[in-house]
Amino acid sequence: MERSVTEADLTFDHVPVTDQSFENALTKARAGDRLTVDDAIELLTTGTDVDGIDQTRKEQVLEAADRRRADVVGEEVTFIANLNNNVTTACNVGCLFCNFKDAAHTFERGTEMESAGFTKTPDESREIVADAAERGIYEVTSVSGLHPAFALDAEHREILEAHPDPKAVNYKPPEAYETDPGTYAEQMAAMSVDGVHVHSMTPEEAYHARRGTDWSYEDVYGRLKEAGLDTVPGTAAEILVEEVREVICPGKISTEGWLEAMEAAATVGLDMTATIMYGHVENEAHRALHLQRIRELQDRTGTITEFVPLSFIHQNTPLFEHDVVSGGASTDEDELMIAVSRLFLDNIEHIQSSWVKYGDEQGLKMLSCGADDFMGTILSEEITKRAGGGYGEFRSFEDYVDLISSIGRIPVERSTDYETRRVIDPDDPPFGPQLGPKADGTPILTPEERAPPADD
Numbered sequence: 001m002e003r004s005v006t007e008a009d010l011t012f013d014h015v016p017v018t019d020q021s022f023e024n025a026l027t028k029a030r031a032g033d034r035l036t037v038d039d040a041i042e043l044l045t046t047g048t049d050v051d052g053i054d055q056t057r058k059e060q061v062l063e064a065a066d067r068r069r070a071d072v073v074g075e076e077v078t079f080i081a082n083l084n085n086n087v088t089t090a091c092n093v094g095c096l097f098c099n100f101k102d103a104a105h106t107f108e109r110g111t112e113m114e115s116a117g118f119t120k121t122p123d124e125s126r127e128i129v130a131d132a133a134e135r136g137i138y139e140v141t142s143v144s145g146l147h148p149a150f151a152l153d154a155e156h157r158e159i160l161e162a163h164p165d166p167k168a169v170n171y172k173p174p175e176a177y178e179t180d181p182g183t184y185a186e187q188m189a190a191m192s193v194d195g196v197h198v199h200s201m202t203p204e205e206a207y208h209a210r211r212g213t214d215w216s217y218e219d220v221y222g223r224l225k226e227a228g229l230d231t232v233p234g235t236a237a238e239i240l241v242e243e244v245r246e247v248i249c250p251g252k253i254s255t256e257g258w259l260e261a262m263e264a265a266a267t268v269g270l271d272m273t274a275t276i277m278y279g280h281v282e283n284e285a286h287r288a289l290h291l292q293r294i295r296e297l298q299d300r301t302g303t304i305t306e307f308v309p310l311s312f313i314h315q316n317t318p319l320f321e322h323d324v325v326s327g328g329a330s331t332d333e334d335e336l337m338i339a340v341s342r343l344f345l346d347n348i349e350h351i352q353s354s355w356v357k358y359g360d361e362q363g364l365k366m367l368s369c370g371a372d373d374f375m376g377t378i379l380s381e382e383i384t385k386r387a388g389g390g391y392g393e394f395r396s397f398e399d400y401v402d403l404i405s406s407i408g409r410i411p412v413e414r415s416t417d418y419e420t421r422r423v424i425d426p427d428d429p430p431f432g433p434q435l436g437p438k439a440d441g442t443p444i445l446t447p448e449e450r451a452p453p454a455d456d
């Protein structure tokens with residue numbers, strides 16, 4: 001009988017054992033010395049000689065990270081006026097941690113099945129972003145499924161259409177689908193409406209945008225930049241260690257591929273974020289190796305604006321449903337992940353706390369464990385919601401000012417690259433965005449707030 005893999009079955013080459021001591025790693029962290037992978041393992045585990053997390057040692061790590069945060073960026077807590085605009089949920093990559101995707105065949109014309117997902121045309125994307133721009137937003141974050149009809153641009157479409165075996169390159173023409181997502185270039189141009197900053201095209205999407213060609217990632221990101229792309233989201237990183245990727249996302253771009261795509265984006269002049277998605281099958285050795293790969297990338301490029309730890313949301317995912325994992329990260333693990341990111345990544349200025357993943361209370365706590373950025377207004381959220389997360393889809397400027405002031409820190413509206421900042425005076429309401437191309441300080445209203453649902 002076939003049996004699926006379970007947590008107990010997983011054996012990894014990389015395990016969190018070192019000949020380093022916790023005290024030594026902590027001393028180095030406090031002194032600001034560059035940490036090794038073994039140091040990071042000590043800090044993440046609080047020492048491998050005891051089972052579980054040693055609370056006293058954890059507090060020491062958090063305190064060291066909080067001090068480092070204060071030294072590097074001071075008391076300001078930044079956030080951005082942004083929206084998420086996911087173009088499509090159609091995706092056949094099959095990552096086992098993901099419930100954002102819907103099988104692409106359910107989007108085809110004439111299928112009996114009604115897809116639970118969505119695809120937006122470039123015109124629809126333009127309208128959504130233009131509407132948000134009117135409400136003052138600065139940035140659109142757009143990450144999507146790998147829709148088989150997506151091509152980079154008209155030239156890429158021609159190549160894919162002429163391919164002898166389109167299936168082999170995960171291509172189906174737009175006519176096969178109810179809704180045509182257009183090309184990536186068209187989507188970038190559409191979302192650039194009114195001068196909004198476009199944060200889009202993860203390395204996984206860039207891979208899709210060059211399939212079936214001999215184009216380099218430089219070619220792809222170069223064309224996307226010309227079409228309107230401004231910065232690249234560093235998701236699809238998950239855990240940058242092959243033995244983990246084999247379990248959680250065997251169909252996805254490799255560690256090498258992710259790094260190659262990011263270096264190419266940097267080469268053509270794009271800034272980027274970087275992420276880690278942790279709290280599933282990986283151990284502290286994998287987390288530490290991941291941090292090292294990110295730090296090395298930043299040493300080479302200097303283009304990473306922020307690091308974003310994404311705590312795995314397990315409820316509706318294949319990994320949980322098939323008993324490969326029994327849950328996500330503990331609060332101790334979340335706090336140590338933020339703190340060790342701050343201490344290890346001595347070349348990345350900003351560490352983000354995601355209220356989508358942690359909620360307001362724990363998200364605020366993270367701002368005293370090494371984080372200094374509190375994400376963005378986002379207006380809508382699909383990835384975490386579909387995975388079973390319940391912390392909502394929007395935070396207003398008023399929410400931000402209240403939350404950040406409540407812990408005695410300074411609320412600051414920022415641009416995507418953190419170069420433009422505006423300190424907000426908590427005693428001077430009302431609070432609204434001022435940095436967006438059409439922002440005038442008016443509070444952001446959700447569509448419901450602007451037009452309450454009509455009685456019928």
Ligand SMILES: C[S@@+](CC[C@H](N)C(=O)[O-])C[C@H]1O[C@@H](n2cnc3c(N)ncnc32)[C@H](O)[C@@H]1O
Nearest residue numbers: 097098100143144202204235236277312313387
């Ligand atoms: C949903 S994908 C969309 C973009 C593109 N398909 C890709 O994979 O790069 C974006 C990211 O969401 C994150 N994500 C997906 N499911 C998640 C979950 N259950 N918990 C936490 N993060 C998740 C992963 O880090 C993933 O790379």
Ligand SMILES: Nc1c(NC[C@H](O)[C@H](O)[C@H](O)CO)[nH]c(=O)[nH]c1=O
Nearest residue numbers: 080082141308354356357375376416
């Ligand atoms: N951490 C999450 C983010 N972070 C991205 C920010 O919202 C912003 O786009 C970035 O800082 C660039 O300015 N976005 C999500 O949708 N979900 C998260 O969990």
Ligand SMILES: N[C@@H](Cc1ccc(O)cc1)C(=O)O
Nearest residue numbers: 141233234235273308310383
């Ligand atoms: N979309 C990702 C989060 C993310 C997006 C853009 C970034 O630059 C960083 C992180 C999620 O919700 O899981």
Ligand code: SF4
Nearest residue numbers: 091093094095098101
């Ligand atoms: S994480 Fe991205 S590539 Fe993987 S299944 Fe989800 S949408 Fe597709």
